[in-house]
Amino acid sequence: MDNLSEDQKIVDLLTKLKNSNGGxxxxxxxxxxxxxLRQMANVGLGIGIGAGLKETLRGGSNGTATTLTGKxxxxxxxxxxxxxxxxxxxxxxxxITRAIQLYNNSARVQEITSPSTSNExxxxxxxxxxxxxxxxxxxxxxxxxxxxxxxxxxVANSNQTSDNNSSAxxxxxxxxxxxxxxxxxxxxxxxxKPVRTTDNNGGGGGEENNNDNGGAGSGGGNSNGxxxxxxxxx
Amino acid sequence: xxxDGIALLKAAQKLDEEALTAIxxxxxxxxxxxxxxxxxxxxxxDNIVGDVFAQLLEQxxxxxxxxxxxxxxxxxxxxxxxxxxxxxxxxxxPLEIAVNLNERGQSLPTQTQIEERVLxxxxxxxxxxxxxxDQRHVVILRFLEDFSLKETAEIIxxxxxxIKVIQxxxxxxxxxxxxxxxxxx
Numbered sequence: 001m002d003n004l005s006e007d008q009k010i011v012d013l014l015t016k017l018k019n020s021n022g023g024x025x026x027x028x029x030x031x032x033x034x035x036x037l038r039q040m041a042n043v044g045l046g047i048g049i050g051a052g053l054k055e056t057l058r059g060g061s062n063g064t065a066t067t068l069t070g071k072x073x074x075x076x077x078x079x080x081x082x083x084x085x086x087x088x089x090x091x092x093x094x095x096i097t098r099a100i101q102l103y104n105n106s107a108r109v110q111e112i113t114s115p116s117t118s119n120e121x122x123x124x125x126x127x128x129x130x131x132x133x134x135x136x137x138x139x140x141x142x143x144x145x146x147x148x149x150x151x152x153x154x155v156a157n158s159n160q161t162s163d164n165n166s167s168a169x170x171x172x173x174x175x176x177x178x179x180x181x182x183x184x185x186x187x188x189x190x191x192x193k194p195v196r197t198t199d200n201n202g203g204g205g206g207e208e209n210n211n212d213n214g215g216a217g218s219g220g221g222n223s224n225g226x227x228x229x230x231x232x233x234x
Numbered sequence: 235x236x237x238d239g240i241a242l243l244k245a246a247q248k249l250d251e252e253a254l255t256a257i258x259x260x261x262x263x264x265x266x267x268x269x270x271x272x273x274x275x276x277x278x279x280d281n282i283v284g285d286v287f288a289q290l291l292e293q294x295x296x297x298x299x300x301x302x303x304x305x306x307x308x309x310x311x312x313x314x315x316x317x318x319x320x321x322x323x324x325x326x327x328p329l330e331i332a333v334n335l336n337e338r339g340q341s342l343p344t345q346t347q348i349e350e351r352v353l354x355x356x357x358x359x360x361x362x363x364x365x366x367x368d369q370r371h372v373v374i375l376r377f378l379e380d381f382s383l384k385e386t387a388e389i390i391x392x393x394x395x396x397i398k399v400i401q402x403x404x405x406x407x408x409x410x411x412x413x414x415x416x417x418x419x
Contacts, residue, residue, distance in 0.1 A: 007405050007406075032262065
């Protein structure tokens with residue numbers, strides 16, 4: 001009970017304190033009021049500008065002339081954009097064509113190079129070889145031409161001869177070894193496996209090389225026939 | 235002159251100059267008094283009053299602002315500004331600025347008035363030194379600004395029950411600080 005009565009006394013004191021504080025000094029209040037009125041005018045001006053902009057964006061009330069002008073400008077802009085697009089397409093038509101071709105051909109290369117197949121399969125499937133025989137096989141610029149004269153077979157030779165003799169591009173081209181001069185790309189797996197006709201009992205000479213002169217000290221290559229390869233051994 | 239509170243608020247939301255001026259004239263002195271009690275500096279209190287009404291104008295211009303209780307809204311804004319300032323500026327002015335019991339025209343105070351003045355100064359001193367910041371805010375809003383528990387809770391941003399607890403603890407601290415003087419009386 002004592003606490004409650006004392007609390008009530010505290011509350012009474014606080015209530016008295018409520019009226020004891022000084023008021024707003026008149027000069028400060030007047031200055032603050034002036035500032036407030038100025039801010040109010042600025043805000044009102046901003047609201048006026050905002051409302052005007054909104055009205056303009058809506059189209060306003062004086063409409064027909066503005067609407068007609070707007071439509072004319074819109075049509076002119078669309079025509080200008082279309083003209084510019086056409087001109088750009090005409091000027092860069094070659095680049096566009098190249099880009100489209102590159103896009104289409106690159107998709108075809110991805111289909112072919114994914115599996116690693118055996119040489120026999122490549123040789124027996126002319127459609128695959130024909131597909132790889134396109135210039136797009138040269139996608140990697142660092143690759144070198146693998147086919148050489150040592151790897152050519154009779155089949156390849158016959159195809160090459162037929163290729164040379166015939167001017168028309170027939171289906172026989174499917175088995176031909178690609179010309180490294182034209183296609184510098186990776187020819188892995190496309191060269192037909194050479195077929196051995198005789199047993200190689202000699203010093204590493206190739207059967208396709210007819211230069212069996214006994215090795216005249218020309219550097220010890222295997223292509224020099226019998227005995228030539230061993231001449232430079234220590 | 236717009237007298238009704240709701241009508242005043244609606245007119246102010248439409249940026250009616252008369253309504254906005256009436257709001258300033260009605261609430262600026264009270265906000266100043268409240269702010270002065272908290273920060274004890276007339277210039278700071280005046281600046282906070284300016285900030286409170288500038289924010290009110292901005293809110294009205296943005297289509298926001300108070301919808302129902304304008305007084306609570308203004309005190310809430312002032313409360314936040316005072317708290318923000320007190321975090322950066324931890325100084326207090328002399329007590330006589332806050333108490334301001336020296337009324338002009340009373341050259342010879344009576345014995346009762348002198349005792350009351352001493353008691354008031356002790357009360358203000360206890361409020362500044364003994365109470366926590368929350369307790370001081372609650373006591374001022376509840377007993378000096380006559381806000382209800384709900385309104386005080388809205389202004390400070392706490393639960394009503396929490397405000398009750400803070401208030402009781404604040405009163406108990408003041409009672410303890412002024413205990414000896416009350417017993418003497």
